[in-house]
Amino acid sequence: MNDTCLEALYTSARKVCTEECGTGVLVRGIVEFSSYCKNSCTYCGLRSQNGSAGRYRLSTQAILSSVGKLYRLGVRTVVLQSGEDPELSADWVSSLVAQIKERWDIAVTLSLGEWPRSSYRQWREAGADRYLLKIETTDIQLYHRLHPGMNYSNRLRCIDDLEELGYQTGSGIIVGLPGQSDASIAKDLQFLYERDFDMISIGPFIPHPRTPLAHYPAGSIERTCTALALIRCLSKNSHLPATSALAATNPDRRHLGLLAGANVIMPNFTPQNHVEHYDIYPHEGRVATPESSPLQKAEYQVRLAGRHMDYAKGDSLKTKAPTGQTGQGSFS
Ligand code: 5AD
Numbered sequence: 001m002n003d004t005c006l007e008a009l010y011t012s013a014r015k016v017c018t019e020e021c022g023t024g025v026l027v028r029g030i031v032e033f034s035s036y037c038k039n040s041c042t043y044c045g046l047r048s049q050n051g052s053a054g055r056y057r058l059s060t061q062a063i064l065s066s067v068g069k070l071y072r073l074g075v076r077t078v079v080l081q082s083g084e085d086p087e088l089s090a091d092w093v094s095s096l097v098a099q100i101k102e103r104w105d106i107a108v109t110l111s112l113g114e115w116p117r118s119s120y121r122q123w124r125e126a127g128a129d130r131y132l133l134k135i136e137t138t139d140i141q142l143y144h145r146l147h148p149g150m151n152y153s154n155r156l157r158c159i160d161d162l163e164e165l166g167y168q169t170g171s172g173i174i175v176g177l178p179g180q181s182d183a184s185i186a187k188d189l190q191f192l193y194e195r196d197f198d199m200i201s202i203g204p205f206i207p208h209p210r211t212p213l214a215h216y217p218a219g220s221i222e223r224t225c226t227a228l229a230l231i232r233c234l235s236k237n238s239h240l241p242a243t244s245a246l247a248a249t250n251p252d253r254r255h256l257g258l259l260a261g262a263n264v265i266m267p268n269f270t271p272q273n274h275v276e277h278y279d280i281y282p283h284e285g286r287v288a289t290p291e292s293s294p295l296q297k298a299e300y301q302v303r304l305a306g307r308h309m310d311y312a313k314g315d316s317l318k319t320k321a322p323t324g325q326t327g328q329g330s331f332s
Contacts, residue, residue: 013229013261024310029070037083054277101127170199176219203245206281232261258305267294
């Protein structure tokens with residue numbers, strides 16, 4: 001696409017974004033609580049075969065303390081993310097969610113990968129509102145090449161379960177994966193559009209030096225922003241984050257996502273001594289300098305894009321049954 005076409009697309013995406021989601025940028029605080037992972041996704045630095053990855057698992061107390069901190073700063077959504085940690089138990093997660101919901105009036109989003117439907121149900125009953133599980137790519141052969149030992153149909157099963165259980169559900173893709181064509185990205189966008197997800201995350205592939213894909217080129221920022229703008233125009237009122245992967249090579253790039261139609265930013269509230277160990281991909285902007293807190297950094301990016309921070313809970317704008325009012329039937 002030439003520059004004039006691109007600008008026209010971004011302008012349309014921003015218009016749809018303003019009309020459908022308003023002018024603010026929703027703030028979600030993310031806490032990455034375990035860097036252990038049993039999987040071996042070929043692009044991800046947390047893959048189990050990466051022996052040089054720093055592994056940590058936060059205690060319940062440490063997580064509650066991070067949630068308390070972001071709550072005091074006015075943030076009203078916490079995203080709890082981890083690798084697929086084999087030591088994690090569904091009961092422990094459930095108790096964590098219940099404790100958070102008991103203490104604070106805050107939306108809880110989980111992003112813990114693939115689990116049985118019974119665990120998803122248990123967490124939903126404990127009060128979890130939302131769940132993020134990216135499909136990563138809808139090209140089934142590519143999916144299986146990139147995710148040894150995993151199964152595309154199980155990924156879809158998880159997404160179906162989450163939706164049926166009444167979670168506000170997010171999915172998404174990586175743009176620029178080795179072996180991924182533009183036609184394949186077009187099919188991904190069709191999938192994301194047709195499923196009408198509450199949240200959609202699109203970020204560029206970032207090569208990680210300790211993975212089999214270390215020597216492949218990074219996904220293009222322009223292609224990522226094009227995909228983002230297209231999905232904004234298609235999916236209208238889905239919540240779209242300006243992903244941290246956009247800023248991986250240059251911290252000042254995250255606002256580009258906002259200019260292409262994103263309406264969510266996710267400052268990182270993982271305790272400072274662990275931030276660098278949640279090493280899914282190399283990331284220049286990860287380690288906060290003392291003079292710039294995660295929230296200040298997010299605010300800077302938001303202002304760069306000419307927008308303002310929105311501290312609302314930011315529930316789904318889709319006209320499905322709202323969370324918490326779905327009735328016991330939906331937990332079946
Ligand atoms: N490049 C881009 N995105 C990545 N993720 C993991 N590793 C990489 C990488 N090297 C993304 C995946 C996953 C999310 C938590 O991080 O999309 O779903």
